[in-house]
Amino acid sequence: MTVMEQTLEEAKKKAEEREVLLDLENVSLSFGGVKAITNISFNVKKGEIRAIIGPNGAGKTSMLNVINGFYQPQEGVITFNGKKRKSMKPHLAVDQGIARTFQNVALFKGMSTLDNIMAGRATRMKQSMFWQMLYWGPARQEEIEHRKKVEEIIDFLEIQHIRRTPVGTLPYGLQKRVELARALAMEPELLLLDEPMAGMNLEEKEDMSRFILDVNDQLGTTIALIEHDMGVVMDLSDRVVVLDYGRKIADGVPEEVQSNQEVIDAYLGLSH
Amino acid sequence: MFYRTSGQFKTTYESDQALFPIKQDMILLAVILAAMYVVFPMFASEFTFKALLVPVLIYSLASLGLNILTGFAGQLSLGTAGFMGVGAYACYKITSIFPEMNVVVALFLSGFFSAAVGVAFGLPSLRIKGFYLAIATLASQFFLVWLFEKWAWLYNYNASGAIEVRTMDIFGLVVTGPNASPVVQYYFVLGIVSVVTFAMINLTRGRYGRTWKAVRDMDIAAELVGINLMRAKLSAFAVSSYIVGIAGALMVFFWKGAAEPNLFDIPMSFQIVFIAIIGGLGSVMGNFLGAILIVALPVVLNLLPGMLGLNIGSATMEHVNVMVVGSLIILFLIVEPHGLARFWALIREKLIIWPFPH
Numbered sequence: 001m002t003v004m005e006q007t008l009e010e011a012k013k014k015a016e017e018r019e020v021l022l023d024l025e026n027v028s029l030s031f032g033g034v035k036a037i038t039n040i041s042f043n044v045k046k047g048e049i050r051a052i053i054g055p056n057g058a059g060k061t062s063m064l065n066v067i068n069g070f071y072q073p074q075e076g077v078i079t080f081n082g083k084k085r086k087s088m089k090p091h092l093a094v095d096q097g098i099a100r101t102f103q104n105v106a107l108f109k110g111m112s113t114l115d116n117i118m119a120g121r122a123t124r125m126k127q128s129m130f131w132q133m134l135y136w137g138p139a140r141q142e143e144i145e146h147r148k149k150v151e152e153i154i155d156f157l158e159i160q161h162i163r164r165t166p167v168g169t170l171p172y173g174l175q176k177r178v179e180l181a182r183a184l185a186m187e188p189e190l191l192l193l194d195e196p197m198a199g200m201n202l203e204e205k206e207d208m209s210r211f212i213l214d215v216n217d218q219l220g221t222t223i224a225l226i227e228h229d230m231g232v233v234m235d236l237s238d239r240v241v242v243l244d245y246g247r248k249i250a251d252g253v254p255e256e257v258q259s260n261q262e263v264i265d266a267y268l269g270l271s272h
Numbered sequence: 273m274f275y276r277t278s279g280q281f282k283t284t285y286e287s288d289q290a291l292f293p294i295k296q297d298m299i300l301l302a303v304i305l306a307a308m309y310v311v312f313p314m315f316a317s318e319f320t321f322k323a324l325l326v327p328v329l330i331y332s333l334a335s336l337g338l339n340i341l342t343g344f345a346g347q348l349s350l351g352t353a354g355f356m357g358v359g360a361y362a363c364y365k366i367t368s369i370f371p372e373m374n375v376v377v378a379l380f381l382s383g384f385f386s387a388a389v390g391v392a393f394g395l396p397s398l399r400i401k402g403f404y405l406a407i408a409t410l411a412s413q414f415f416l417v418w419l420f421e422k423w424a425w426l427y428n429y430n431a432s433g434a435i436e437v438r439t440m441d442i443f444g445l446v447v448t449g450p451n452a453s454p455v456v457q458y459y460f461v462l463g464i465v466s467v468v469t470f471a472m473i474n475l476t477r478g479r480y481g482r483t484w485k486a487v488r489d490m491d492i493a494a495e496l497v498g499i500n501l502m503r504a505k506l507s508a509f510a511v512s513s514y515i516v517g518i519a520g521a522l523m524v525f526f527w528k529g530a531a532e533p534n535l536f537d538i539p540m541s542f543q544i545v546f547i548a549i550i551g552g553l554g555s556v557m558g559n560f561l562g563a564i565l566i567v568a569l570p571v572v573l574n575l576l577p578g579m580l581g582l583n584i585g586s587a588t589m590e591h592v593n594v595m596v597v598g599s600l601i602i603l604f605l606i607v608e609p610h611g612l613a614r615f616w617a618l619i620r621e622k623l624i625i626w627p628f629p630h
Contacts, residue, residue, distance in 0.1 A: 094498030108489035123498035125479045135474035144285045
């Protein structure tokens, strides 16, 4: 057995040992006659970084939208944390501990960085309108408690200097980071990242990779990410699932997927 | 130099989240409040109260209500005057059914009626946005004015079809009706406007404000961070209509003394929309600046020739007035499309670093 094969075996074994957090079984989604996802099954295990890759239009973003309840799949069973879900709404997904970021930055442009991240904690704040109008007593206490939490995240992602800046005026790379901060403010168990490195330069990509690894490592958050940069995907992720035309064509540790003939065909094109 | 913030360090989140973290802001506000509460009542004439101070305050409040809905929550509304009417008529009915009730209590109760009506007419906002929603609220405007005219129970079957405020007193002090002193009415309006403004500043910088702004800036993202869109939009409609309703009741009870249904017609809705836009959408202070420009300026301009000893006919003056105010509105919108509040924010930023711009 070569060294390569040994590490491959180890990676596989490590993946085997983990508990399943999210399980999708035969999920299908179509819009009218267009089939976006056909009969896909895969799982995400606790504590891992799971990449979803595939050529454009493969159904990756639809997959994330199904996971966080934005789309309702017509068929299939989704189990999160051991519970089968019936109908799903995005705000229910948040309550269960699923947060996400978007392919095109979806921040609240008129609000400051701080307010954007605080908005991520909106569902955790419970004080009544009466106390909030006074901004005194329990409401003030609550604001401060959440502010502390938010400041921790700001420190973690190193965005202290833009705390008060309206996010609409920030450069793209920082906006992506603020969006990650907002998702983290929800204290998710499962974090869905839709192309976190799209449109970034090398330095920004390296920063973002570091943050993703830190989040996974230090906060113990399970991450499912879509990414086109193969270097990033192969380096970061524990396991990769490959989609093409709404179907799953490969699933496994990066080394396995990389050498899969179907994946190579899907990416490079096949002569017919 | 005067507005420098260096040396004002915050060491706790409490002090960082205080209402006015910068000392100079607090001093400025104290000066304005002192002027409003002490200086004006000492020197102002009856005319000043009736034509300048009270109208500006009431229009500011109505615009604040609209701003909660349009500026903070991003839901366009053209039905403001209708909701003001609901507040006024509700207050009128409450005070005539319960003659013993304190008029301030009646005022705050009547807000709940306009809030309920506002929520009902806000239901379309769950499905439609932008201009389409504006048209839906316009429908409420027409419907409500029609209702005020046709439903005789609302104006106690008066022959005139108008509501007239009778004389009411609080602990012996006459506050409404023809015998009330303008100073007393001014203090009542000022007090209520201050309380509501304070509450709204707090509400808009807390959870509700963030929720509303999130819905305004990107509703899909708001939904995906776990905000319940229905609750956010309807709460904005409720709070907005509540304030607008109180403003309407104040207008009739503490300013005009009587009202016909057509007072609450479209022109007033538009006037309030103008105030909100020129003052600055998404700002609390902007409403006051906008009201000063749109409500007070024409009155001052009308008086100007008399004060300067010029002999200009009042009809001519009226035309000049419209021209001056109109061009000022256009000028301000070109210079600063985000309204007077942003204008002030820029001046303040400059003042903070002045006289060393680097």
